[in-house]
Amino acid sequence: MDIHLSATEASPIERAAVDAALGPRDTRPPPRDRLLPALWAVQSRVGHIGEGALSYICERLDVPPAEAYSVASFYALFSLDPSAGQPLVAHVCDDIACRAAGAEQICARLETALGPPGTPTSDGRATWRRASCLGQCDRAPAALVMAAGSQPIERALAPVDPPALQTALRDGALSPATDAETATLPRIGGASLRLLRRVGRIDPTSLDDYRAHGGYEALRRAVRLGPDGVIREVVDAKLVGRGGAAFPTGRKWEAVAHAAARPHYLVCNADESEPGMFKDRVLMEHDPFAIIEAMTIAGYATGCEQGYVYVRGEYPLAFSRLRNAVAQAQAKGLLGDDVLGRGFRFDIEPRRGAGAYVCGEETALFSSIEGYRGEPRNRPPFPTQSGLFGRPTAVNNVETLVNVLEILREGGPAFAAIGTRDSTGTKLFCVSGRVDRPGVYEVPFGTTLRALLDLAGGLPAGRTLRAVLLGGAAGSVIPPEQVDMPLTFEAARARGVALGSGAVIVFDDTVDLRRILLRVAAFFRDESCGQCVPCRIGTVRQEELLERLVSGRPHSSVRDELALLADIGRAMRDASICGLGQTASTAVESAVRELKLFADGGDT
Amino acid sequence: MSVGPAAAPTGLVELTIDGQTVQVPEGSALLQACRARGVATPTVCYAENLTPVNVCRVCVVEVEGSRALVPACSRPVERGMVVHTDSERVRHSRRMVLELLASATDLSLAPEVEEHLRRYGGRPERFGPAAPPTPGADHRHTQAGHHRPTDGSTAATVTQPTLIDNELYVRDYSRCVLCYKCVEACGVDAQNTFAIAVAGRGFEARISTEFGLPLPDSACVYCGNCIGVCPTGALMFRSEHEMRRNGTWDETRQQRTDTICPYCGVGCTLTLHVQDGRIVKVSSPPEHDVAGGHLCIKGRFGWEFVQVLEDPAPASDR
Numbered sequence: 001m002d003i004h005l006s007a008t009e010a011s012p013i014e015r016a017a018v019d020a021a022l023g024p025r026d027t028r029p030p031p032r033d034r035l036l037p038a039l040w041a042v043q044s045r046v047g048h049i050g051e052g053a054l055s056y057i058c059e060r061l062d063v064p065p066a067e068a069y070s071v072a073s074f075y076a077l078f079s080l081d082p083s084a085g086q087p088l089v090a091h092v093c094d095d096i097a098c099r100a101a102g103a104e105q106i107c108a109r110l111e112t113a114l115g116p117p118g119t120p121t122s123d124g125r126a127t128w129r130r131a132s133c134l135g136q137c138d139r140a141p142a143a144l145v146m147a148a149g150s151q152p153i154e155r156a157l158a159p160v161d162p163p164a165l166q167t168a169l170r171d172g173a174l175s176p177a178t179d180a181e182t183a184t185l186p187r188i189g190g191a192s193l194r195l196l197r198r199v200g201r202i203d204p205t206s207l208d209d210y211r212a213h214g215g216y217e218a219l220r221r222a223v224r225l226g227p228d229g230v231i232r233e234v235v236d237a238k239l240v241g242r243g244g245a246a247f248p249t250g251r252k253w254e255a256v257a258h259a260a261a262r263p264h265y266l267v268c269n270a271d272e273s274e275p276g277m278f279k280d281r282v283l284m285e286h287d288p289f290a291i292i293e294a295m296t297i298a299g300y301a302t303g304c305e306q307g308y309v310y311v312r313g314e315y316p317l318a319f320s321r322l323r324n325a326v327a328q329a330q331a332k333g334l335l336g337d338d339v340l341g342r343g344f345r346f347d348i349e350p351r352r353g354a355g356a357y358v359c360g361e362e363t364a365l366f367s368s369i370e371g372y373r374g375e376p377r378n379r380p381p382f383p384t385q386s387g388l389f390g391r392p393t394a395v396n397n398v399e400t401l402v403n404v405l406e407i408l409r410e411g412g413p414a415f416a417a418i419g420t421r422d423s424t425g426t427k428l429f430c431v432s433g434r435v436d437r438p439g440v441y442e443v444p445f446g447t448t449l450r451a452l453l454d455l456a457g458g459l460p461a462g463r464t465l466r467a468v469l470l471g472g473a474a475g476s477v478i479p480p481e482q483v484d485m486p487l488t489f490e491a492a493r494a495r496g497v498a499l500g501s502g503a504v505i506v507f508d509d510t511v512d513l514r515r516i517l518l519r520v521a522a523f524f525r526d527e528s529c530g531q532c533v534p535c536r537i538g539t540v541r542q543e544e545l546l547e548r549l550v551s552g553r554p555h556s557s558v559r560d561e562l563a564l565l566a567d568i569g570r571a572m573r574d575a576s577i578c579g580l581g582q583t584a585s586t587a588v589e590s591a592v593r594e595l596k597l598f599a600d601g602g603d604t
Numbered sequence: 605m606s607v608g609p610a611a612a613p614t615g616l617v618e619l620t621i622d623g624q625t626v627q628v629p630e631g632s633a634l635l636q637a638c639r640a641r642g643v644a645t646p647t648v649c650y651a652e653n654l655t656p657v658n659v660c661r662v663c664v665v666e667v668e669g670s671r672a673l674v675p676a677c678s679r680p681v682e683r684g685m686v687v688h689t690d691s692e693r694v695r696h697s698r699r700m701v702l703e704l705l706a707s708a709t710d711l712s713l714a715p716e717v718e719e720h721l722r723r724y725g726g727r728p729e730r731f732g733p734a735a736p737p738t739p740g741a742d743h744r745h746t747q748a749g750h751h752r753p754t755d756g757s758t759a760a761t762v763t764q765p766t767l768i769d770n771e772l773y774v775r776d777y778s779r780c781v782l783c784y785k786c787v788e789a790c791g792v793d794a795q796n797t798f799a800i801a802v803a804g805r806g807f808e809a810r811i812s813t814e815f816g817l818p819l820p821d822s823a824c825v826y827c828g829n830c831i832g833v834c835p836t837g838a839l840m841f842r843s844e845h846e847m848r849r850n851g852t853w854d855e856t857r858q859q860r861t862d863t864i865c866p867y868c869g870v871g872c873t874l875t876l877h878v879q880d881g882r883i884v885k886v887s888s889p890p891e892h893d894v895a896g897g898h899l900c901i902k903g904r905f906g907w908e909f910v911q912v913l914e915d916p917a918p919a920s921d922r
Contacts, residue, residue, distance in 0.1 A: 003798070003823065004799075004822065004823035006814065006817075007821075051814070051815055054814065054815075055814075064798030064799075064801075064823060065813075065814035065823070066798055066799055066800055066801045066803075066812070066813050066814045066822065066823065067798055067801050068814070069801070069803055069812065069813075069814035069815060070801035070802055070803045070812070073748060073803040073804050073805070073812075074748060074803075074804070074805050075748055076747070076748045076749035078748075079747065080747075080815065081747065094750075117750070118747075129747075129749065129750070130749070130750045131749070131750075132749070132750075355748070355749070356748070356805070373802065378658050378675065378678060378679075380679075380680075522750075522751070525751060525806060525807060526748075526749060526750055526751055526805075526806060527805075527806070528805070528806040528807070529805060529806065529809075530782065530802070530804070530805050530806045530807065530808070530809030531659050531809075532658075532659050532660070532661050533659070533660050533661050533662075533701045533704055533705055533781075533782075534661055534697070534700065534701055534704065536782070536806060536807055536809065537704035537705065537707070537708050537807065538700070538704060539806070539807075540708075540759075540760050540807045541704065541707070541731050541759065543754065543756070544731070544732070544754055544756035544758075544759060544760070545731075545756060546756070547754055547755055547756030548756040548757070551755065551756070553756075553757065555732050564730055564731075567696070567700060568700065570696060570697075570700075571696065571697045571700030571701065571704075573672070574664070574672055574673045574693060574696070574697045575661040575664050575672070575673050575697040575700070575701060576661070576672070577658070577659070577661075582672060
């Protein structure tokens with residue numbers, strides 16, 4: 001391609017960062033899908049992506065600068081404005097669970113001390129920004145601090161200690177994480193843990209320790225069963241996807257295994273970005289080899305030789321643990337050209353997102369890996385026919401894959417005996433907000449919401465339950481009188497709600513639910529990719545309308561405003577391209593319906 | 605799309621549209637089937653000479669068995685599909701999409717879109733008065749992530765200053781509906797220049813060169829194919845822009861004359877738009893099979909030599 005490059009030159013430091021990510025020059029440019037890793041290399045080295053650096057990436061990859069810019073500007077963790085490109089940035093979460101834990105007070109404090117978000121500190125070396133959910137809801141309020149440099153440091157501070165954060169920003173420096181911090185464990189419930197069996201009990205950086213705790217027995221069993229046998233077990237287990245859509249995993253694998261086009265790809269969706277979700281992070285941080293083993297089994301069953309695990313950009317620790325796990329597995333012949341010495345080839349490449357909720361949508365995730373904007377695609381064709389790089393692709397959530405290890409350990413029918421007839425196995429729920437012990441809880445399907453809240457220690461003493469947001473920002477509001485609902489797909493469907501991926505955010509009478517709804521509306525406005533009109537403009541109008549209702553200044557009557565809100569929601573649900581737009585009004589509408597927040601002047 | 609004998613021999617697909625049976629060639633999109641049936645289907649982002657991107661969602665129809673509505677422009681027909689193009693559900697989404705566009709965008713030079721809006725009874729004023737432009741806002745460099753807070757009293761729009769940075773065409777993104785047509789024409793669908801793309805995200809998504817550079821510093825080769833496909837007047841010949849500004853642009857006094865471009869041997873059809881004996885702009889019919897509506901800088905802009913401008917355009921009115 002004859003591309004037109006910028007006259008601005010990259011600095012030697014920027015060039016070195018890009019070259020380190022792309023490797024030495026060859027006669028042919030590296031493939032387009034190296035774009036996101038190259039952009040990350042510059043961002044983590046100098047704290048922003050300038051004209052010269054972008055131009056150099058384009059030269060190396062043979063990508064037009066306008067396209068590379070269009071990709072880079074899509075992601076919230078990349079900074080393209082040199083005046084806002086401080087080497088140290090604190091991304092302070094002001095999303096649902098953190099809001100219920102006082103995030104606004106932290107932001108107000110930072111604003112007083114440092115100025116509005118994006119203002120550089122006096123020495124110009126640091127700044128702070130507001131961020132969407134960082135997936136640290138069990139330790140809310142949270143911040144993610146990223147310090148660019150030759151040894152970049154990225155650390156989740158959760159819970160945030162505001163004076164320490166202010167000091168770090170003032171000094172423009174961040175110390176590496178302490179062991180105590182990285183060892184922070186999720187709270188887990190129940191004595192008979194399955195998916196969480198190794199979490200907190202093994203050294204997550206050691207393949208040997210993983211093997212000492214039963215690791216790689218499932219893969220050996222899979223190889224004995226053969227690809228069809230593995231799929232049969234997964235079908236018999238009646239496993240459905242845990243990422244929110246609840247599609248039968250066995251059917252998905254069958255479709256890919258039988259697809260004529262080659263190669264096939266396996267993608268592990270680890271872009272856990274739903275506000276209130278952190279279970280996949282816990283698995284990746286504390287049991288990364290389990291994900292690698294499960295992906296290997298999935299690849300073996302579906303005829304894939306290459307797998308990708310796409311981790312959201314806000315999970316630096318999970319990403320580094322997975323990278324370490326992949327490297328160790330490769331070194332021991334558990335990934336590569338001859339897995340287990342059994343003659344099948346499978347390898348994994350970890351990829352890192354850069355701050356975009358929509359990339360958890362599977363087709364947007366493909367676009368993002370391929371080096372394009374994370375814009376979802378129309379279906380059909382479905383990923384099993386035409387997914388990553390236009391090839392048949394099996395895409396599975398982290399938790400779904402870890403379930404496969406259990407299925408192979410005990411057999412499909414035994415797995416199916418747990419839970420209910422239509423919701424088999426156990427489920428990880430992320431309980432956050434106003435409960436005594438927020439954390440990841442593993443319970444069999446069929447456990448009631450009330451029992452789950454009890455496991456989490458119930459509400460703080462003396463407080464009363466106002467509502468549960470089930471399924472995160474894209475989920476539904478459950479009023480207190482419905483907390484006896486069993487947590488199963490079928491019970492949720494019967495109530496017109498969805499379990500989603502398992503977020504359970506609890507609000508008591510200290511939380512202003514109308515402010516929470518405003519945050520949900522703002523979240524969808526910020527996270528819409530902007531591709532289709534109903535979502536791009538509908539999310540804006542939804543937020544504006546809610547602002548008017550909350551401030552008590554409707555354009556006409558509250559009734560007319562509520563009718564307009566329903567009109568907007570219906571069009572987003574019916575006409576948007578992907579699940580983001582289709583569910584952008586679900587929480588708002590269910591809150592209006594169930595809690596009557598704005599009826600007759602409103603009540604909170 | 606015509607269903608002629610040439611298409612007939614291999615697979616015809618039969619489906620039902622609004623209760624009537626229709627047969628179209630395998631691989632057709634629903635839009636072609638609707639048009640073959642004479643069903644008027646509104647579109648904004650669709651063009652005959654570009655790959656469908658199905659982003660505007662104005663052409664959505666209801667397909668039985670499908671949870672959400674589907675875009676007619678890109679959904680391939682399937683045997684036995686039962687399609688409703690005028691159900692209450694379809695009319696609702698079409699009206700909302702058009703209302704949303706009209707509430708955020710200046711559509712005064714998009715008569716077709718305004719016509720669709722009237723047809724579906726859209727009332728964009730339901731969302732409140734348009735927000736005034738934000739002072740100091742730089743639309744070219746908005747960071748993805750948290751947006752400026754709103755109080756909801758006014759409806760946010762894409763209003764921003766017109767970009768005039770070259771002698772040939774202007775970009776008024778206050779009129780942009782983000783249909784992606786210009787990006788496609790600049791890219792693989794016509795010119796393969798890739799000077800522009802969609803940058804940013806969500807409501808702040810915009811058509812942009814890298815870092816919002818002026819066109820003369822970008823890869824633009826001034827083929828003007830982006831102007832040719834723009835449905836809303838966001839991209840416009842500088843000559844037309846200035847005549848409109850001076851109040852002299854008058855399409856009722858314009859004649860269109862087709863001719864063949866004199867510059868090379870390809871033989872692209874040019875449509876000369878002539879007002880008061882002077883060429884005021886050049887387009888090319890999309891159905892013309894040599895160029896498919898696309899031209900190069902010479903055909904698009906190289907006509908000034910045939911006339912002497914009475915009052916040459918000022919070098920810049922930025």
